[in-house]
Amino acid sequence: MSEGDEWPTGRLLSTAARLVEHAWDDVLTGYGLTHSRLVILHLLAAGPATQRELARRSGLEEQTMGRMLRGMEEHGQVLRERDPADRRRSVVTATDEGRRALAAVVGSTSADDLLADVLGGSGHDAEEFRATLLHVVRHFSERRWPQGRGAGAAGDDPPAG
Amino acid sequence: MSEGDEWPTGRLLSTAARLVEHAWDDVLTGYGLTHSRLVILHLLAAGPATQRELARRSGLEEQTMGRMLRGMEEHGQVLRERDPADRRRSVVTATDEGRRALAAVVGSTSADDLLADVLGGSGHDAEEFRATLLHVVRHFSERRWPQGRGAGAAGDDPPAG
DNA sequence: GTACAACACTAAGCATGGTGAGCAATCGGC
DNA sequence: GCCGATTGCTCACCATGCTTAGTGTTGTAC
Numbered sequence: 411m412s413e414g415d416e417w418p419t420g421r422l423l424s425t426a427a428r429l430v431e432h433a434w435d436d437v438l439t440g441y442g443l444t445h446s447r448l449v450i451l452h453l454l455a456a457g458p459a460t461q462r463e464l465a466r467r468s469g470l471e472e473q474t475m476g477r478m479l480r481g482m483e484e485h486g487q488v489l490r491e492r493d494p495a496d497r498r499r500s501v502v503t504a505t506d507e508g509r510r511a512l513a514a515v516v517g518s519t520s521a522d523d524l525l526a527d528v529l530g531g532s533g534h535d536a537e538e539f540r541a542t543l544l545h546v547v548r549h550f551s552e553r554r555w556p557q558g559r560g561a562g563a564a565g566d567d568p569p570a571g
Numbered sequence: 572m573s574e575g576d577e578w579p580t581g582r583l584l585s586t587a588a589r590l591v592e593h594a595w596d597d598v599l600t601g602y603g604l605t606h607s608r609l610v611i612l613h614l615l616a617a618g619p620a621t622q623r624e625l626a627r628r629s630g631l632e633e634q635t636m637g638r639m640l641r642g643m644e645e646h647g648q649v650l651r652e653r654d655p656a657d658r659r660r661s662v663v664t665a666t667d668e669g670r671r672a673l674a675a676v677v678g679s680t681s682a683d684d685l686l687a688d689v690l691g692g693s694g695h696d697a698e699e700f701r702a703t704l705l706h707v708v709r710h711f712s713e714r715r716w717p718q719g720r721g722a723g724a725a726g727d728d729p730p731a732g
Numbered sequence: 733g734t735a736c737a738a739c740a741c742t743a744a745g746c747a748t749g750g751t752g753a754g755c756a757a758t759c760g761g762c
Numbered sequence: 763g764c765c766g767a768t769t770g771c772t773c774a775c776c777a778t779g780c781t782t783a784g785t786g787t788t789g790t791a792c
Contacts, residue, residue: 605777605778607778634780634781635779635780660787
């Protein structure tokens, strides 16, 4: 595709995301992961969480999260157990296999490095690009789920990575 | 969602794209369009085209394009007719209704303007962001479909918008 | 003129996103 | 203790991407 100049920026964004996802997938498939499951394992690395928490922290709907966790459970990457103290809740934990997969991907040359290379080698500022994306995500998240989606948002920010 | 700092840039890209799509959808739904159909109508504004051309020019698979065109046909936004000169081909044309919808959206305050405002009002350079996205799209497109996907790519670029 | 390759499109099925509806467990006011 | 509201999750279905495997049409080599 050599087009693109005329596209709305929003469509450029979607297309870029799709293409980078494909590049990621090439890497991840070898580790039994997908683009989105990686984020879940990443969140779980900090400790067990409920589905609702995971959904909120990754910006997905709970239904979507539930389905993805079911798939991951079938693949032995996470464990879901009812919380005995509140049986509405599922407590989600990463299994050893899930942790292994995450560590393997993080330790490998990732598509993110590839992306950084693509940008850096062409006069584009990868850090600035990232900062702009983060700004867009935060702004539109706030627009979509005002004040942290009903949950306490204060103190929820992770340490800057 | 107040997270994001730790995410891989690829995931940031996907999330940003999803959020901006939602913002677009809020605008587009009122005009009977969706995010992706807008691009098709935009391409058709230059004149009729075959499904294959549309797919190539928008970076989608032909199957995806076929399904989307079927939906648009059912909604009266495009017309598909077999090319009498080559009955393998479908010639796709925008209907009056499709053109009207496109004109209405283009004439309205679009989510793209919103995006530009969000960036411009915060010290981020919207033009630079766009240029970087375009670079990413072109690089990864080339990676995915080397040399213009088998079709003649030369002279295919649109005038810069 | 007939077989074979290429082309344009369709069909079916998977993945990941969304939505609305609904169910069981829990909590709170009385 | 009971009833209604809330919470946490599931089900069912839609949209838009993808892939693999067709179907029918055209072009070409012999």
